[in-house]
Amino acid sequence: MEKKEQEMLEKIRSSSGELRVPEALEPEHVKEMLEKRDREKEEEKGEKRRRTVRFLRSVRGRQVAALAAGLALVCLAGAAYTMGAREASGSPEGESYHISTSSGGAGPETETESGKLTAAGSYDDIYACLEEYQEAYEENEPGGISGFHPESREVTAESASPSGAEESSQAAAASGAADYAGSYSDTNIRQEGVDEGDVVKTDGRYIYTLTDEGEISIVDTADGMEEAGVISEDRQILEFYVADSRLMLFTYAVDADEEKADYDIWSSGTALVTYDISDRGAPRKLGEVTQSGSYRSSRMVGDHVYVFTTFYADMFAEAEARETYIPQAGGSLIQESSIYLPETDSPSQYLVMTSTDIKTPDRIADSKALFAGYGELYVSNENIYWYEVSSGYDGFGWEYSTLIRKISYKEGRLEAVAKGSVPGTIDDSFSIDEYEGNLRVVTTDENANGLYILGPDLEETGRIDNLAKDEQVYSARLMGDMGYFVTFRNTDPLFSVDLSDPENPQILGELKIPGFSDYLHPYGEECLLGIGMDADEETGATGGVKLSMFNVSDPSDVQEEHTLILENVYSADVLYDYKAALIDPDRNIIGFSAYRGAQEIYYVFSYDADKGFTCLMEERVNGSSQRAARGLYIENVLYVVKGNIIESYGMEDFKKTGDIIL
Amino acid sequence: MKCDAEGFAALYGTVYTDMYRFALCMMKSSHDAEDAVSEAVIQAYEHIGSLRSEESFRSWIFTILANTCRRKWRQQEKDQEKAEWTFFSNEEESAPDWEQAVDVRNAFAILAEEEQLIVGLSVFGGYTSGEIGEFLEKSPSTVRSKLSRALAKMSLILKE
Numbered sequence: 001m002e003k004k005e006q007e008m009l010e011k012i013r014s015s016s017g018e019l020r021v022p023e024a025l026e027p028e029h030v031k032e033m034l035e036k037r038d039r040e041k042e043e044e045k046g047e048k049r050r051r052t053v054r055f056l057r058s059v060r061g062r063q064v065a066a067l068a069a070g071l072a073l074v075c076l077a078g079a080a081y082t083m084g085a086r087e088a089s090g091s092p093e094g095e096s097y098h099i100s101t102s103s104g105g106a107g108p109e110t111e112t113e114s115g116k117l118t119a120a121g122s123y124d125d126i127y128a129c130l131e132e133y134q135e136a137y138e139e140n141e142p143g144g145i146s147g148f149h150p151e152s153r154e155v156t157a158e159s160a161s162p163s164g165a166e167e168s169s170q171a172a173a174a175s176g177a178a179d180y181a182g183s184y185s186d187t188n189i190r191q192e193g194v195d196e197g198d199v200v201k202t203d204g205r206y207i208y209t210l211t212d213e214g215e216i217s218i219v220d221t222a223d224g225m226e227e228a229g230v231i232s233e234d235r236q237i238l239e240f241y242v243a244d245s246r247l248m249l250f251t252y253a254v255d256a257d258e259e260k261a262d263y264d265i266w267s268s269g270t271a272l273v274t275y276d277i278s279d280r281g282a283p284r285k286l287g288e289v290t291q292s293g294s295y296r297s298s299r300m301v302g303d304h305v306y307v308f309t310t311f312y313a314d315m316f317a318e319a320e321a322r323e324t325y326i327p328q329a330g331g332s333l334i335q336e337s338s339i340y341l342p343e344t345d346s347p348s349q350y351l352v353m354t355s356t357d358i359k360t361p362d363r364i365a366d367s368k369a370l371f372a373g374y375g376e377l378y379v380s381n382e383n384i385y386w387y388e389v390s391s392g393y394d395g396f397g398w399e400y401s402t403l404i405r406k407i408s409y410k411e412g413r414l415e416a417v418a419k420g421s422v423p424g425t426i427d428d429s430f431s432i433d434e435y436e437g438n439l440r441v442v443t444t445d446e447n448a449n450g451l452y453i454l455g456p457d458l459e460e461t462g463r464i465d466n467l468a469k470d471e472q473v474y475s476a477r478l479m480g481d482m483g484y485f486v487t488f489r490n491t492d493p494l495f496s497v498d499l500s501d502p503e504n505p506q507i508l509g510e511l512k513i514p515g516f517s518d519y520l521h522p523y524g525e526e527c528l529l530g531i532g533m534d535a536d537e538e539t540g541a542t543g544g545v546k547l548s549m550f551n552v553s554d555p556s557d558v559q560e561e562h563t564l565i566l567e568n569v570y571s572a573d574v575l576y577d578y579k580a581a582l583i584d585p586d587r588n589i590i591g592f593s594a595y596r597g598a599q600e601i602y603y604v605f606s607y608d609a610d611k612g613f614t615c616l617m618e619e620r621v622n623g624s625s626q627r628a629a630r631g632l633y634i635e636n637v638l639y640v641v642k643g644n645i646i647e648s649y650g651m652e653d654f655k656k657t658g659d660i661i662l
Numbered sequence: 663m664k665c666d667a668e669g670f671a672a673l674y675g676t677v678y679t680d681m682y683r684f685a686l687c688m689m690k691s692s693h694d695a696e697d698a699v700s701e702a703v704i705q706a707y708e709h710i711g712s713l714r715s716e717e718s719f720r721s722w723i724f725t726i727l728a729n730t731c732r733r734k735w736r737q738q739e740k741d742q743e744k745a746e747w748t749f750f751s752n753e754e755e756s757a758p759d760w761e762q763a764v765d766v767r768n769a770f771a772i773l774a775e776e777e778q779l780i781v782g783l784s785v786f787g788g789y790t791s792g793e794i795g796e797f798l799e800k801s802p803s804t805v806r807s808k809l810s811r812a813l814a815k816m817s818l819i820l821k822e
Contacts (some may be wrong), residue, residue, distance in 0.1 A: 004817075005809070008813040008817055008820070009781075009784060009785050009813070012816070012820070013786075015766045015820070016766050019679075019686065021678060024696060025678055027671045027674050030670075031667050031668060031671035033700075034670060034671065034704075034707050037707075038667055374799055425801065472801060474803075570815060571811045571814070595815065
């Protein structure tokens with residue numbers, strides 16, 4: 001860590017040094033409180049076992065998981081302990097060091113593996129996993145606990161996928177917005193042809209934005225900006241789609257048992273609600289379907305919406321209490337044969353996936369669930385890939401591998417295809433990409449990186465090992481027969497890889513430049529845009545946000561054609577969330593919001609091979625919203641949307657033309 | 663490990679000020695921070711059997727505390743949906759604690775939740791980026807770059 005940062009940490013520390021701790025938290029008080037608890041416990045000794053069980057239930061699998069995650073953490077740090085449910089009984093292992101592996105055979109090797117997914121024969125098969133876990137927990141064996149992952153996390157950007165601009169344009173035309181048929185931008189997505197939900201959408205005339213209140217405001221841009229309608233669900237809306245004259249949104253399922261919902265903040269499921277918006281002033285609800293688990297991500301392809309949720313099983317459930325450990329879809333338990341057993345010995349959650357045809361929005365078309373550890377998602381044009389990290393201790397250090405499960409989807413039908421594993425871990429969904437039936441995966445590890453090509457059944461067909469030693473993959477973009485990825489230590493080598501022969505991938509070039517790119521986006525035929533941070537070549541200390549344009553017309557000799565560093569701009573959402581980018585090579589605009597000082601600024605750049613980057617716009621983003629800022633254009637107007645505030649700019653001179661507060 | 667309330671209190675005594683400061687940086691009010699610490703203490707005490715050595719006490723209890731804070735965030739989000747959340751009353755409540763450190767609190771306020779955790783665990787928990795990475799399921803380099811960006815953001819507010 002650089003000196004400046006050390007000083008900052010010290011400063012934060014010292015300035016909070018004078019804080020007084022409330023009296024109730026003084027050790028003396030805490031001691032009394034704990035002693036009182038002990039006494040109460042003693043009095044109820046006869047009931048002790050029941051209490052323990054109740055406590056374990058009340059924390060449910062995930063909090064236990066949270067504790068266990070701490071365990072894994074400290075184990076890694078070299079301090080050994082494991083967690084047990086037993087109360088102060090001596091450990092049979094004494095102070096022994098526990099080595100735990102959660103890898104179901106995919107261990108710390110450098111081998112890839114593949115096979116078939118295992119469906120549950122019955123719910124009892126699934127319960128057997130819980131029993132195994134409970135046993136491990138009670139016996140204080142590490143197996144069932146290590147690698148067990150903490151509670152729900154924010155939906156993070158994974159692989160994305162809207163139906164592409166063409167398709168939405170058609171949709172807009174069909175919905176009667178034909179008069180405004182013209183160009184407009186769509187959500188920046190991971191996979192062309194696979195739409196993704198977002199907090200701001202447009203159909204070429206109306207802008208739909210999720211407000212601070214968690215409602216969707218519909219703004220007509222036909223003549224300036226005017227609020228045309230609102231969709232309010234009485235519960236927080238999370239993300240939505242607009243297609244044709246329909247709007248599909250995600251929200252929490254209403255738990256019939258209010259008290260239960262209050263008590264267990266994870267218990268409520270996720271609902272997909274479909275509205276007819278042909279009359280924007282009076283949206284009409286058409287249907288709603290629900291599934292277990294918290295909203296994680298979704299995709300829309302054709303008429304089908306695919307919804308992915310994370311459902312945490314109550315690992316201490318009684319066998320009969322199916323609903324506490326078997327996920328539901330459409331109000332009933334998912335069938336045994338559609339649930340796939342875990343590939344690691346420490347499952348904690350299910351990835352629940354459903355498909356719904358928006359023409360029949362009251363009915364789930366198909367559902368599947370993977371019993372799994374914590375993982376992430378990539379959706380190609382034909383398949384859903386779920387990948388989770390598995391770790392193993394080989395006696396010297398920890399090694400990581402990634403387990404991948406593949407489910408195909410077509411017209412709403414979900415089918416398990418195969419499973420596989422590769423060494424190392426996957427940086428983000430841009431490091432995993434399907435092309436012509438093959439899956440290409442760029443992985444990174446503490447000290448080595450690799451590229452693997454897997455066939456349709458996830459069997460390895462080719463690989464490049466031991467790339468860029470001691471560096472870490474920061475971003476990747478695999479495009480058809482070519483792939484590019486960036487690793488970083490102090491400088492930023494951009495590698496270009498020829499992927500045209502799946503059995504023999506080849507490194508073609510390597511370009512070293514300062515800083516690194518967090519996000520790569522193709523820009524026209526010959527260029528690749530990188531957005532990242534500038535960094536000092538000596539120290540690796542980061543400076544401002546950096547734009548780089550790479551000329552990739554000759555992949556064996558990639559050139560950094562131009563760069564632009566935004567001084568004092570220390571971060572931008574696009575570095576973590578590709579949906580925050582507005583990039584359109586045809587119109588030659590690159591837009592995103594970034595943070596300078598205490599302000600959020602929306603930047604628009606154009607690019608010219610001779611002149612480099614030109615800043616077209618640099619305007620403060622207004623709106624105190626917790627929502628992320630998005631830029632979009634409709635014909636010749638750029639809209640910067642942040643929750644309740646939309647500001648418009650003419651695209652000839654990028655001067656502000658109007659705003660609306662919703 | 664095996665220990666009674668007295669032994670636990672002794673270990674707790676070595677870390678409780680940092681625990682409270684950490685919680686205060688994570689939570690929006692001093693009341694919530696106090697709750698978070700109390701809850702973490704009870705959980706830790708109930709599970710002290712899982713702790714193998716005194717040396718790990720600090721990182722062990724900070725992990726529990728960090729998860730308690732995360733759970734409370736989710737709870738608050740949920741509450742917020744149910745009723746209009748009264749930020750201002752919380753503001754008043756917590757103000758007295760922060761007389762001397764109001765800048766730090768403001769600096770924390772501009773960070774995203776994850777950044778708060780990363781900075782908080784670094785400063786008060788004494789964690790390395792590798793350990794935080796395990797906790798957040800991110801690579802150490804991601805944690806490092808997020809930490810450095812978070813600190814850059816904070817430095818703007820803490821300048822003088």
